[in-house]
Amino acid sequence: MTQAALVRYDVGADELRQREFSRLASFVVPTLEALRSLTPRPFRVEVAHMMERLGYEVITGEDAAYLVTLKTGAKHLVACGSPATFEPTPLRDLARLHDAVIAANAVSGFFVTARRFTPEAEAYAATAPLKLVDGKTLVASMQRSREGMIMPETYAAMCRQCGEIVKHRLDCAEAIPCTEGHPVPPTIALAALIAPKRSDGSGGDDAAPKQSSRFEVRQHNAKFQARMRRGGTKPKQ
Numbered sequence: 001m002t003q004a005a006l007v008r009y010d011v012g013a014d015e016l017r018q019r020e021f022s023r024l025a026s027f028v029v030p031t032l033e034a035l036r037s038l039t040p041r042p043f044r045v046e047v048a049h050m051m052e053r054l055g056y057e058v059i060t061g062e063d064a065a066y067l068v069t070l071k072t073g074a075k076h077l078v079a080c081g082s083p084a085t086f087e088p089t090p091l092r093d094l095a096r097l098h099d100a101v102i103a104a105n106a107v108s109g110f111f112v113t114a115r116r117f118t119p120e121a122e123a124y125a126a127t128a129p130l131k132l133v134d135g136k137t138l139v140a141s142m143q144r145s146r147e148g149m150i151m152p153e154t155y156a157a158m159c160r161q162c163g164e165i166v167k168h169r170l171d172c173a174e175a176i177p178c179t180e181g182h183p184v185p186p187t188i189a190l191a192a193l194i195a196p197k198r199s200d201g202s203g204g205d206d207a208a209p210k211q212s213s214r215f216e217v218r219q220h221n222a223k224f225q226a227r228m229r230r231g232g233t234k235p236k237q
């Protein structure tokens with residue numbers, strides 16, 4: 001076996017692993033903590049995909065200062081706050097979005113943050129064509145946007161020795177052989193998609209533990225029911 005062949009399949013296998021992880025991750029409602037840990041660009045991408053699932057057509061690139069979206073012919077702008085910024089979004093940011101809504105002939109603007117808004121910002125939005133989406137609302141919207149989406153049970157992985165694609169099950173953590181007999185270990189750990197809940201219940205500053213845990217219980221229940229349907233009994237921590 002040549003070194004070149006190894007390199008080629010390694011690259012393909014890594015790309016497939018990344019692609020499959022992203023595909024499966026799109027089915028999982030992110031936690032508030034996970035959203036807050038994102039850098040601005042992936043956060044914006046998450047929000048753009050959520051808007052699309054909610055029926056908005058996103059017509060700008062993900063790097064635009066404001067995402068421009070269309071729903072039933074009406075234009076809506078979407079601004080995203082920096083997920084890592086601890087301070088609540090101030091009035092100034094909403095006034096800027098308001099200006100952009102006017103300049104773009106849009107009907108409304110959404111300001112989406114994984115944090116909160118100042119009371120002044122909330123008061124401003126109440127009398128302007130602006131809708132505020134704070135951390136709690138965002139997680140609820142992420143959940144709503146995925147209603148009816150069922151996590152696939154299988155994903156593809158590539159044999160690094162011969163490039164053959166094998167199908168792994170998310171609930172099975174054992175290597176399976178390709179037709180050449182090379183072992184292909186699972187490339188995705190279920191827990192990397194669905195973070196196990198910390199038992200001490202600790203959360204962020206305003207992480208709304210009740211709300212989050214209800215969603216996680218629903219996710220857990222769905223997983224459990226799926227497992228029972230398949231007849232599996234393997235306990236998961």
Ligand SMILES: [Zn+2]
Pocket residue numbers: 159160161162163164178179180181182
């Ligand atoms: Zn193989």
